[in-house]
Amino acid sequence: MKTEWDVVVIGAGPAGLTAATEAAGLGLDTLVVDEQPAPGGQIYRSVEAVHTRRTKDAALLGPDYGHGLDLVRRFRDANIPYWPETGVWQVTEDGELGITRAGEAGLLKARRIIAAAGAQERPVPIPGWTLPGVMGAGGAQVLFKSAGMIPRGRTVIAGTGPLVLLVAGQLSDAGAEIAAVLDTVTQADYHMAAGHLFSALKASDYVLKGLAMMVKLRRRGIPVHAGVRAVSVTGSDRAAGVAYTDPKGTTHSLAADTVLLHDGVVPSTQLTRQLDCTHGWHHTQRYWYPVTDAWGTTSCETLAVAGDCAGITGAKAAEASGRLAALDTATRLGRLSAVNRERRAMALLAFQRRHTAVRPLLDQLYQPRLSLPAGTPDDTILCRCEEVTAGAIRAAVADGCLGPNQLKAFTRCGMGPCQGRMCGLSVAELIAAERRVPVMQVGYYRIRPPIKPVTLGALAAMAPTAPAPPDPLDT
């Protein structure tokens, strides 16, 4: 295993692929490590396989998905070292990476790390969300992209965001029975968001695509219930239906075999949290993001972030941010003059501006409302791993618990295998609501390595990179 690299890129989605292609093109010795078996990230998941072996599915997924093939081909053509199915369990300030690959652990050394870890769907702690039969809408889309799978039986999709409409349309095209879409967006949200329409017109293609998706659902006769609140999943051992309240306050229930939830996406911050980078709070979309300069450099200079893990800007903007991070890396490593970095960045920044112009509109319109931590019923689970309920957290706060880290000692919340990935956001918001203080004051879990599972056996078998320090008791 080659262990020393100029740049290690974590992630092979749009930001990771463009970062690696740009860095390698500038003469940097570049490695890409990715958790998935094939390049593309979640947005272009399995794009090579779909376009070679499953052309019928490719037609359903459309040209936006097909664009991923161009990125992947450019990356493949560049012959950049690429390790799929590789997990990163630690990064350090001096550029060391702990990885697992084919069951073995190892340490890599990079002069610079570019994290393109992407986004995850916002966890939505609502009653019944832990039942079998409930899944993220993005998760269901992954099953379609990666394995041509569609939900069986009556499927209800609930939540907000462009992905809700997209997944409803795609799964319906693919033959799934979409019984209803429960949309949390209200009339008032449309009025509020209209203020951003002018800037969004710079990226009017996004707005038109959104409208086309709505028209498609209407043509197919899929009922879209707007302005819903208090969504819950019913059933004892598995999902049997969904209950919700309409804007007039009337409660309805629907039978469902599969329930897909989606409340937007949030940056994956496990890596930047593990490095204790400075994070900010996005007030409209209610998520944490690592604070960076224009090139993606975090408060830890060894680490740059690119794509959605730096803040949600979408797949196209991610391409530009990956290349910007690579340009700056080349300058820092003495391969590109600052003048040339600026010169090459001009077009990328313009591209990025065009593709982020629609964000203020989307952020305002699609605010996460499926789960509003302050209103979560007491018996609803927030921490899926340790099964800690909202009520247990409220009780801990009443007993004097001030923040997420102290909450671990009170309740074991956040101490299960997902290491807070599924509860971190809602726990911080719930504690903040109970204490009546801003979320920034409550903070986040302290994330410690290993951030992915690694066996003791793999660690013990790892080749040492440096001689062991002398044992102080020996002298």
Add this chain to the structure above:
Amino acid sequence: MFRARHDTPPEDGVTVTIDGHDVTVPPDTSVAAAALLAGLDHVRTTPVSGTPRAPYCMMGICFDCLMEIDGVPNRQACLEIVRPGMTVRRQDGARSLGAAP
């Protein structure tokens, strides 16, 4: 819970054993997807309360798809790709220490 749009003939697919049942799935399918195709409604029961759980995020975040794969427990089934002859088991409650080979 989920079905495949297209059947996979045995010669084109990978056959794995999930909870004692052989299932043939396309190559590159994750173990979690294969478990859903095999008809498993849940892939584990929780260590805390013993309630059933199924894969939720399908992208390595939620750890709800933990299964025993080829004798090793607590594997993220959504991140493991099927290999011919793989043996996968549902994981009930907490895994026991020393279960790994």
